[in-house]
Amino acid sequence: MRVYWPDQAIALLAGGAVTHLSLDHDLGDDARGTGYDVVLWIEEQVFTAGFRPPAMRVHSANASAREKMEAGIRTIERYAGRAGIE
Numbered sequence: 001m002r003v004y005w006p007d008q009a010i011a012l013l014a015g016g017a018v019t020h021l022s023l024d025h026d027l028g029d030d031a032r033g034t035g036y037d038v039v040l041w042i043e044e045q046v047f048t049a050g051f052r053p054p055a056m057r058v059h060s061a062n063a064s065a066r067e068k069m070e071a072g073i074r075t076i077e078r079y080a081g082r083a084g085i086e
Contacts, residue, residue, distance in 0.1 A: 007035035010041050025058070025065035035060060039072040046076050050085050053077070070071045 003009050005027060012018050023035040035058070045051035056073045060066045 005029075006035070006037040008040075009038045013038070013045075013051075013054070017051075021054045023058050023060065023069060024040045025060035025062045025069060034065070036065060036069050036072070039047065039069050039076070043072055043076050044081075046080050046085065050083070052085050053080055062070065 003012065009023075013021075021038075025035040027034055037057075037069070042051065042053050042056075048051055053076050056076075058060065058066050058069045058073070059072060060069065
């Protein structure tokens, strides 16, 4: 399923039905958020609520933002693995 805004992705993630997630950073309207906002939401949920993160990848052409998002995903994966929630 394709969504266009962070709040749409977060709503699907919160419902627990997302198994794979491909993220772009630049969504066209930074006032509505970016793909990094989704990574931050997942990170917070994993650390505070035991959320099981989906498999994630970044397909953004924005190189610096992609690196930041991938670093966040690595942190999520490391923590989820150590906490046994992967």
